[in-house]
Amino acid sequence: MTGVSTDTREDHAVALDTASDAALRRDDFLIPPAVGGAFPLTAYFAGNSLGLQPRATRAELMADLDAWEEYGVHGHTDADRPWVSYHEQLRAPAARLVGAEPREVVIMNSLTVNLHLLLASFYRPTAIRHRIVIEDSAFPSDSYAVRSHVAFRGHDPETAVLRLRPRPGEDALRTEDIISTLNDHAHSIATVLLGGVNYLTGEVVDMPAITAAGHGIGATVGWDLAHAAGNIPLHLHDWDVDFAAWCSYKYLNAGPGALSGAFVHASHLGNPAIPRLEGWWSTDPASRFEMLPVSTPQLSADAWSVSNPPIFSMGPVRTSLEIFDAVGMDAIRSRSLRLTGYLRALLMTIADRCDMAIVTPEADDRHGAQLSVRVSTDVGDLVERMSSNWGVVADDRRPDIVRFAPASLYCTFHDCWRAADALSQELTGEGIA
Template structure:
């Protein structure tokens, strides 16, 4: 490669990021003590503050028992409210529109109870063909639940022949032509496989103009790209917090419901103890009195020890700010792209992520012409200390996360990829 290791180090000196705030796994191979960790799109690294903050919540339980609900330093009863404002800032929403609860697919189902209401000819659900399997399973099961055939109810939008990514104009053209049959548009904000960032405001506007409800799975978008859910007029959205939000494996997820739906008594909704207004919760009445906020979609009381890592992570994002993270993401991902251009030029490798920085987050996906992506990522890890993420049969995903990845990580990835593919070609 024409780009040298020394150049990568110089870039890190000028643009250091926040790696010191995270635990980086030791390298399993190669000549460096730490891994080059580019799998944050699958599981983010642990912030150093998480352990201390979580132990403090555990200590409150040991000292106070049940009284911790009201007397802990961070009382448990209103604990979920500590996450509301920073989560809202992260996704461009109002606090009344945002809540942290459950896991991603559970939240999507709870939201579809309210917002997927097939009637007459308007029954179809639109997803992308390369939607994450969990989303596919969820919408197909929703179709079956309503007595519909999932094979005809679920529409899977595909890129044009010979292309890797959806074009916005093709999505909006479909909605203009077929929108009268569409009850729900549910797309991934950033596609998990290719890393493509869809045009959320344009597609939302097209879907709503067609009379459909528009929801977004932001698993790969939250904490990765700037979002303005309220201003974009999105109906609802859900996201997980174990990828770019670094809240731990299986961490609690987030929900957005636009305020225009709040207090709508015509919306069906599942309810539980936490669905009723907080100031009436301990009256223990048999009939719920839900607030006119997104908190009406809550069901169970929140798991405090699962909320702690989310709170710690959101404090980090508040301190650094998404605009600064997005700027560094563009620089870091652009640098990795230039390195990969050199590596892929004479090897059986193709970057399938859009080249336009405005159409992607910090993930670059590489198709391996020889297939066997899992085998390649194993070799990258064990021979070079590079941790990436495989999606069979032939995609390897690299995510230079702006919070903790370095330019030297990117250089190591490109160097290791070149050596590994060279050795197996």
């Protein structure tokens, strides 16, 4: 933990918020009103599920609607931000966000669709080497995706999907255990696809070490960065990651169902040995409108894009990336460690008084902006009561986890205090102080 305080007084939380912090951009966001409690606005801790709306998003969307009104079909070329190349504007800031070269990144589709497109290229099973490794607690969509892929290639999902489980009595995976599983099954593993930050426990895994270990056994390595993008600094190019995808609706605040990002390492671009599923947006833009029957693949991650992009979904991503560019991931991470450390210290004082445990690892390099708490009460009911009685929005993952995401850009120390106070009130009948 970094700079942790165990002072549980509300005044102290308020005082912590007086220090200026470049990563706090609360005024740039629309904070939902509270349905209950003493404060007009919610203390919002569900940004790892759906981030809040930046104030600038509405104008961005309106500008794109105005362009459609004014230009009709000519908006493809004549709009202030021509639609035909709109996605180009997202490439560089998205690349900065995940530590990539611009040509390695494309914003397109939604997350699971991108995982499918990337698996189509990077999961190349043979009779012997046909397994995909995921976490046992992978987000269900990833589990369904990899099971469907192995079945699609004629393998049995029950044996071809290798699920990593923590040691008995532990919640988080250990890097050394992941690597030893890879080594134990070295000849049968084709692909490793893990979450960089686990959605349930908030655990950050050692992406460079696991990527290197996967390559060491001859597997391709991809990352689901849904809970990592905008949460922790990433260096996908330097880590030699083969492929990755993330959504933009959690820490990136680009709205429900927002577009996904996809990363393909430069070393794979233009490699004719790697097949792709293609459409007209995969081909070189210079000859796209020559209506040729055979594509000319682009030497960028765009080669994996299939359809023309949904322009009205691009503006919110643009707004989001502008904020991340302006603040920078290092400042976001630094504030995140302070907020999360403070919230952890407060929650620990509740754990001393009731049946509750924090399952998210404590070391700075093992967690992002999320604390997952295991409780022995009905989590759906608990989350509902925290909202209706105290105006604190967290979320539950059944059967027994409540997740709190102190998002750097808009959560305050006082929000953390409110979250701990609400949890304490609901679990022990007493406040935090």
